[in-house]
Amino acid sequence: MIFLFLSFLFISFPFLSHSLNQEGLYLLYVKNSLSDPDNALSSWNPRDPTPCHWFGITCDPTTYTVTALDLSNSNLAGPFPSILCRLPSLSFISFFNDSINSSLPADISSCQSLTHLDLSQNLFTGVLPASLADLPELKYLDLTANNFSGDIPESFGRFQKLEVISLVYNLLDGTIPAFLGNISTLKMLNLSYNxxxxxxxxxxxxxxxxxxxxxxxxxxxxxEIPDSLGRLNKLTDLDLALNNLVGRIPSSVSELASVVQIELYNNSLTGELPRGFSNLANLRLLDASMNQLTGNIPDELTRLPLESLNLYENRFEGTVPASIADSPNLYELRLFGNRLNGELPGNLGKNSPLRWLDVSNNQFTGQIPASLCEKGELEELLMIYNEFSGEIPESLSKCQSLSRVRLGSNRLSGEVPAGFWGLPRVNLLELVDNSFSGPIAKTIANAGNLSLLIISRNEFNGSIPEEIGFLQNLSQFYGANNRFSGSLPETIVNLSDLGILDLHGNHLTGELPSGIESWKKLNELNLGNNSFSGKIPEGIGRLSVLNYLDLSSNQFSGKIPTEFQNLKLNQLNLSNNRFSGELPPFFNKGIYKNSFLGNPGLCGGFTGSCNGRYEDRDGGYIWLLRFIFVLAAVILVVGVVWFYFKYRSFKKARALDKSKWTLMSFHKLGFSEHEILDCLDEDNVIGSGSSGKVYKVVLSNGEAVAVKKLWGGVKKGNAKEDLEKGQVQTKDDGFQAEVETLGKIRHKNIVKLWCCCTTRDCKLLVYEYMPNGSLGDLLHSSKGGLLDWPTRYKIIMDAAEGLSYLHHDCVPPIVHRDVKSNNILLDGDFGARVADFGVAKVFDAAEKGPKSMSVIAGSCGYIAPEYAYTLRVNEKSDIYSFGVVLLELVTGRLPVDPEFGEKDLVKWVCTTLDQKGVDHVLDPKLDSCFKEEICKVLNIGLLCTSPLPINRPSMRRAVKMLQEVGTASQPKAAKKDGKLAPYCYEDASGQGSVA
Incomplete structure (x- = not known):
């Protein structure tokens, strides 16, 4: 074949015999054998005398022989070109991050000069060729992120000069062989994630x-960890995390004289930390978190120049040695989730640039050390769930670097220093469940970055200052069960980002300020148990996303605004006020039966007839007769109506295989199953899928719901297609997952499941109706122009917060497994809800690492590569899918498109960015004035779709990064040769304590 190709070249291009040398001809054969959709090899010109100036080629400057071939990130596809081994001086080959999609041929052993072979992040399959060990000069072998399977060949123990071997993220399914211990030259051994x-x-x-x-x-x-590891005197990095190792940490670990970091987290190690850490003079990071260690922290450990000490979620007991404060390089101390007690060292932070301190969930007592921010670098101060007492040190009010403060659930008291309220970088300030007193200082106006203010259950007093209205980033304000008095400041309506305002259980008075309708994002308003008076502002009825409203036990008067009928509330409580007049008909439902108790002036609905009330006390007898007559009439009418609907539902039930319907509700309902069943006809179908149909049902009260009707089995005719997409899901499996998941969770960005109805062979799921349909349908239709960038950003934030709730706030956490734009639904105001939990999985807290599945769930273009290869899933799989959604919104393109060829959207974006720049990636329908903000979201999308799960941020971290988009603190995009370079974010893994 090669001979025929070379003959063809000489016949077609006779000048080749007088120009291009033999090595160039071999390389032209390589070019011809590979698919090159991006023309990366366009510079390989057959008219050149040598290939030394071709892209990716390096030659010896004296002999002009080819010594290196580097075609990384070139999007090349096809089989590995073995003809390269005919280049006698070739010592370096790299096809990093291409799409080479064959097995690695055994004749690669003929590349006798090869010292460096990098084939990472390709699509290689099959077993590892045993002949690789026959490369006598090979020093570097990187086969990361491919599909190699089977055992590691026994021949690998014969490598003569190998220094680096990386087989990360493959499908190797044997055991780690002992013969690897024979490669005496080895400097790096990386077999992770197999x-x-x-x-x-x-x-x-x-x-x-x-x-x-x-x-x-x-x-x-x-x-157990073998003692023999202690003989690795040159070892700098030891990572045995995310396994099932047991027993004690061997004392021989203290003999690793060169070690810089030791990571043993997420195992089942027991016993105490070994003594002898004082020998590890170079140790900077020790992470033994999430094990079952016991005992005290060795005193010698605290004297090391550690940069990070993570020992959380163990069973440590005792006190923190005072010597820990003497470490000059200590900048991160996380000891949360143990049983530590006593006081923190009084000079903690005095001698070290302490940046992060988390001692939450322990039994610490005493005062907060005043020296914590002595060096002016403290960013996070997390001390919740302890028994700290005394006041907040005045010195902390000058700590301008603080960004997160959590001092809740302690015994702290006294007034909060005025400067502490106004720290300019604090995003979260939590003082809940203490005994703080005094007012909120006016200096809070300086806290321009404050987003969450949580100060409930204290003894704060005085009025809420007008300066609270200057906090444009404030989204949640919890100030319940304090002693605040006076009226709400007029400026509070300026908080356009406010999502939760909870001030119940105070002594607040006066009328509510006008302009409340500016709270467009308000989801929860709780002002119960105060002394507010006057009328309720009609503007509350225009808060489209309001979900929870409690104004009970106040002195409000007047009529219930009719605008309240526009609200979509899960919870409404207006009881124990002074409302009067007729109750709006909309509230004459069972779910609101207790919402208006204690308002004697109200009439209509559950409160009684307005026409039946007389001032004349002698008319009681007449009133009683009329009441009896009206009651009898109502009973008669109700009886007739009941009989009618009973008969109608009986006929409907007979039509549906004469099966009995069972209703299971998850919220208070204003409708019955019969009202749903009557509307399940073809005229109301709004969508269909492999498992059934979706109907829009308009109820008698004017509200609409969406009904998913599931039939048994997989839809016929599409089984093969569904299997390829990983969407084969039985009706019972999907129904059970949907009910178990959505029936328990409550969040404004998770679609609400009202109820389910079941018979023997048919099941119905009743959801809230989303008038704007799915994000995918809208974005990729002719109506995509409706989605300007501000609207897309709002959708991004809503979806991210919904997924963050599933991953971090649900106990146990929930992995959706089918995140895609078609499963993000949009309400009338383009608020987003995550939907379709038919393949969701609940992960037990005791489970470690990804969970193995029996079949792939998800949709083409959204499935994380490691999930597709290994069938092992965790929250990182959802984050990859969410990253694809971000790229969809930024580019306006489908996740898979014939235009991309064999690529998906992720690879297309990466390649286009590399070769053409960012302007060729962004959706042209988006206004260029938002370009900087869009580019930042693009980079977050690329980070979420990183090929290695460990590099993807957690959803909580992704939410935080998205919130920071557009702020002054966000780093500017780095540019190189006119192309956008990805941002670098610290702590991309999202590790840390629960926010």
Whole structure:
């Protein structure tokens, strides 16, 4: 074949015999054998005398022989070109991040000069060729993120000069072999994230005395850590995290004289931390979190120049040694979730640039050390759920670097220093469940970054200052159960981002300020148990996303505004006020039966007839007769209506296979199953899928709901297609997952499941109706122009907060497994709800690492690569899918498109950014004035779709990054050669304590 190709070249281009040398001809064959949709090899010109100036080619400057081939990030596809081994001086080959999609041929062993082979992030399949070990000069072998399977060949123990081997993120399913301990030259061994069968760490690894990096993260390791690892004197990085290791941490670990970081988190290690850490003079990071360790923290550990000490979620007991404060390099101290007691060292932070302190969920007592921000670098101060007492130190009111403060659930008291209220960078200030007193200082006007103010259940007093209205970023204000008095400041209506205002249980008076309708994002308003008076502002009825309203136990008067009928409330409580007049008909429902108690002036509905009330006390007898007559008439009418609907539902039930319907509700309902069943005809169908149809049902009260009707089995005719998409889901499985998930959770950005109705062979799910349909349908239709950038950004934030709730606030956490634009529904104001939980999975807190599935769930273009390869899923899979949605909104393109060829949207964006720049990626329908903000969201989308799950942020971190978009603190985009470079975010893993 090669001979025929070369003959063809000489016949077609006779000048080649006098120009291009033999090595160039071999490389032209390589070009011809590969698919090159981006013309990366366009510079490979057959008229050149040598290939030395071609893209990706490096030659020896003296002999002009090819020594290196680097075609990284070129989007090349096809089989691995073995002809490269005919280049006698070729020592370097890299096809990093391409789409080479064959097995690795055994004849690669003929590349006898090869020292560096990088084939990472491709689509290789099959077993690892045993002949790789026959490359006598090979020093670097990187096969990360491919589809290699089977065992590691026994021949790998014969490598002569190999220094680096990385097999991360493949499908290797044997055990980690002992013969790897024979590669005495090895400096880096990385086998992380492979589905090995359960096995021990081979003690022979201790023979690799030149080893500097040992990464065996998530390799299904069991048993104990072998003592032999203590012989690795040159080891700088030891990572055995996310396995099932048991037993004690061996004392030999203290003999790793060169080690810089040790990561043992997410195992089942027991016993105490070993003594001898004072020998580890270079140790900067020790993470033994999420194990079952016991005992005290060794005093010698606290004297090391640690940069990060993570020991949370263990069973440590005792006190924190005072010597921990003597460490000059300590900038992160996280000890939360233990049983530590006593006082914190009084000079903690005095001698070190302390940046993060988290001692939450312990039994600490005493005062907060005044020296915590001595160096002026403290950013996070997390001390919730302890028994700290005394006042907040005055010194902390000068700590301008603070961004998160959580001091809740302690025994702190006294007035909060005035400067503490106005710290300019604080985003979260939580003082809940203490005994603080005094007013909110006017200096709070300086807290321009404050988003969450949580000060409930204290003894704060005085009036709420007008300066509270200057906090344009404030989204949640919890100030319940204090002693605040006076009226709400007029400026409070300026808080356009306010989502929750909870001030119940205070002594607030006066009328509510006008202009409340400016709270467009308000989801919860609770002003109960105060002394407010006057009429309720009609503007409350125009708050389209309001979900919870409690104005009970006040002195409000006048009529109930008819605008309240526009609200979509889960909870309404207007009881124990002085309302009068007729109750709007909309509220004459069972779900509002207790919402108006204690308002003697109200009439109509559940409160009694307005015409039946007389001032004349002698008319009681007449009133009683009329009441009896009216009651009898009502009973008669109700009886007739009941009989009519009963008969109608009986006929409907007979039509539906004569099965009995069972109703299970998850909210208070204003309708019955019969009202739903009557409307299930073809004229009301608004969508259909493999599992059934979706109907729009308009109820008798004028409200609309969406009804998903599920039939048994998989839709016929599409089984193969559904299997390829990973969407094969039985009716019972999907129904059960949907009910178990949505029936328990409550969030404004999760679609509301009103109820479900079931018979033997048919099941109905009744949801809130979303008039704007799905994001995918709207974005990719002719109506996509309705989605300007502000609207898309609002949708992004809503969806992100919904997913963050599932991952971080649900106990146990929930993984959606089918995040896509078609499963993000839009209400009338383009507020987004995450929907379709038919394949969602609940993860037990005790489970460690990804959970294995029996079949892929999800949709083409959204499925995370590691999920597709390994069938192992965790929240990182959802984050990848959410990243694809971000790219959809930024580019306006489908996740898969024939225009992309064999690529999906993620690869298309990366390639286009690299070769053409950002302007060729962004949706042309978006206004260019938002370009900077759009680019920031684009970078977040790329971060969420990182090929390696460990590099993707948590959803909580993604929400925080999205919230920071457009703010002055956001770093500017770096540019190189006119192309946008991705941002670099610290702590992209999102690790840390629960916010």
């Amino acid at each position: 589905p090995f069968i359960p096995g021990r760490i081979p003690p022979e690894v201790g023979n690799l005395t030149n080893l500097e990096i040992l990464w065996l993260t998530e390799c299904n390791l069991v048993g």
